[in-house]
Amino acid sequence: MNRLKLAILISGRGSNMEALLKAAEDAAFPAQPVLVLSNRPDAKGLETAANAGVPVLAIDHKLYGKDREAFEREMDKALSDAGVELIALAGFMRVLTPWFVTRWQGRMINIHPSLLPKYKGLDTHQRALDAGDTEVGCTVHWVSAGVDEGEIIAQAAIPILPGDTAESLADRLLPEEHKLYPRALALACERVRG
Ligand code: GRF
Numbered sequence: 001m002n003r004l005k006l007a008i009l010i011s012g013r014g015s016n017m018e019a020l021l022k023a024a025e026d027a028a029f030p031a032q033p034v035l036v037l038s039n040r041p042d043a044k045g046l047e048t049a050a051n052a053g054v055p056v057l058a059i060d061h062k063l064y065g066k067d068r069e070a071f072e073r074e075m076d077k078a079l080s081d082a083g084v085e086l087i088a089l090a091g092f093m094r095v096l097t098p099w100f101v102t103r104w105q106g107r108m109i110n111i112h113p114s115l116l117p118k119y120k121g122l123d124t125h126q127r128a129l130d131a132g133d134t135e136v137g138c139t140v141h142w143v144s145a146g147v148d149e150g151e152i153i154a155q156a157a158i159p160i161l162p163g164d165t166a167e168s169l170a171d172r173l174l175p176e177e178h179k180l181y182p183r184a185l186a187l188a189c190e191r192v193r194g
Pocket of ligand 1: 016113138
């Protein structure tokens with residue numbers, strides 16, 4: 001089986017990236033990481049990926065000032081040069097322009113720490129606590145023009161327990177994200193192959 005060439009885009013810690021790299025160590029996994037790209041040169045995840053033998057690249061968005069498209073054109077070139085067929089956003093903290101999203105439509109997925117369509121954007125766990133929810137969760141979805149709005153691929157949830165804070169929920173949810181993302185990525189690969 002030809003594995004789809006995968007790029008993982010990060011901005012920081014990269015623990016979801018690491019979960020994807022681990023899953024892809026299995027030759028039967030349908031995607032092969034060919035590039036880990038960060039918009040922050042100091043992202044810890046870059047080191048993790050390099051240690052795992054995956055090509056890494058930092059494209060510092062700050063060098064492009066307000067010109068988001070110029071930054072994205074650089075990313076797009078690096079992705080095309082690496083032959084990337086599918087992008088997984090994993091804690092990538094830049095909002096992408098319609099130009100980039102349209103270019104990668106149907107070939108880009110994201111993990112978001114809420115049970116979408118609830119709590120798009122930031123501070124998801126605090127907002128769930130404030131609303132008196134009984135659970136929080138994470139969603140892997142296709143990326144479309146609206147932020148955190150694309151079609152849902154898969155979700156996982158955990159209960160909110162007495163005494164939980166946004167931090168404790170984030171800590172307890174993270175292992176679920178790490179299980180969900182490889183599974184959802186495999187489903188996304190099926191769709192890309194058609
Ligand atoms: C995760 O909680 C993910 O859901 C969100 O950003 C966080 C990234 O963490 N999009 P990491 O960099 O994967 O450790």
